[in-house]
Amino acid sequence: MPELFSPVDYAIPAFVILVIVEMLWARRKAPEKYEPRDTLTSLALGTGSTVAGALTGAFVFTLAMWLYAQRLFEIGWAWWAFILCFVADDFAYYWAHRTGHRVRWFWASHVNHHSSQHYNLSTALRQTWTGFFALSFIFRIPLALIGFHPAMILFVGAINLIYQFWIHTEAIGKLPRWFEYVMNTPSHHRVHHATNPRYLDKNYAGTFIIWDRMFGTFTEEVQSEQIRYGIVKQLGSFNLLWAVFHEWIGIARDVWSAPWRHKFSYMWRPPGWSHDGSRDTSDSIRASWLERQQQPAE
Numbered sequence: 001m002p003e004l005f006s007p008v009d010y011a012i013p014a015f016v017i018l019v020i021v022e023m024l025w026a027r028r029k030a031p032e033k034y035e036p037r038d039t040l041t042s043l044a045l046g047t048g049s050t051v052a053g054a055l056t057g058a059f060v061f062t063l064a065m066w067l068y069a070q071r072l073f074e075i076g077w078a079w080w081a082f083i084l085c086f087v088a089d090d091f092a093y094y095w096a097h098r099t100g101h102r103v104r105w106f107w108a109s110h111v112n113h114h115s116s117q118h119y120n121l122s123t124a125l126r127q128t129w130t131g132f133f134a135l136s137f138i139f140r141i142p143l144a145l146i147g148f149h150p151a152m153i154l155f156v157g158a159i160n161l162i163y164q165f166w167i168h169t170e171a172i173g174k175l176p177r178w179f180e181y182v183m184n185t186p187s188h189h190r191v192h193h194a195t196n197p198r199y200l201d202k203n204y205a206g207t208f209i210i211w212d213r214m215f216g217t218f219t220e221e222v223q224s225e226q227i228r229y230g231i232v233k234q235l236g237s238f239n240l241l242w243a244v245f246h247e248w249i250g251i252a253r254d255v256w257s258a259p260w261r262h263k264f265s266y267m268w269r270p271p272g273w274s275h276d277g278s279r280d281t282s283d284s285i286r287a288s289w290l291e292r293q294q295q296p297a298e
Helices: 007-029 036-069 077-102 104-114 120-124 143-146 151-166 177-182 186-192 209-213 238-257 281-296
Strands: none
Touching: 007 104, 007 120, 007 151, 036 120, 036 143, 036 151, 077 151, 077 186, 077 209, 104 238, 143 151, 177 186, 177 209, 186 238
16 A cells, blocks of 8 residues: 555645635725625634544544455556546545535535525635534445545545635636536636525536436536525524524424424425425525516516
């Protein structure tokens, strides 16, 4: 087994420099793109996520090593294995991310990443504190059972995370068409963070936008429509703990008060689902919007 370094450790100085550069750009071009309290919340969420990962990482790695001991194939450490692992991990990330938006239990862990009404490089730092509790690791850890060493999975996963940092910006417009077709870009990811009905639950990609094109979840950014960021029901607060736990609190309240036959549905159905139809999901919001678009202008 080769000695693998942690790519994120080397990327952190670049993250800091790029955030400062973007802040200077925003100060001259678009001061509204940064809000001090929002940025501090993002930084605190990133710090807390790092601590949470350090506390739970050993267990996940041990579980991955157990799966690796039962591996189906002997893949090894050839250079092509890293490429194959990266592609496989990105594919797994797509489904993890998609599930994180379509199943409320996983959304409760992921929602804090979308909770900012601003879209800048600091937003990329809004990472989960509760991913371990939500069991989010179950989507990518099976790669060890296939035959990829857990250290390799962690390495390529870190590269994927680093790639996703730079796409959290409004400072970069459209890139060359060939690149936009294959890779995730700031334009594609702005769509993902939007609350506009046409954009809800689209563009789940990590690195390769090709997954969204293949599985019917891709939507192009429309230049004529201003993007609104955040979540459908905005936090309305910069309280750090509320940002982290508000959806878990909402689930607990709904499960407690719901009729017995609907309790689990409040955990496993899409965010916004209710047994009496009194709330809106992303699907119902988009359906209402499409209906309005089809009505003839008066």
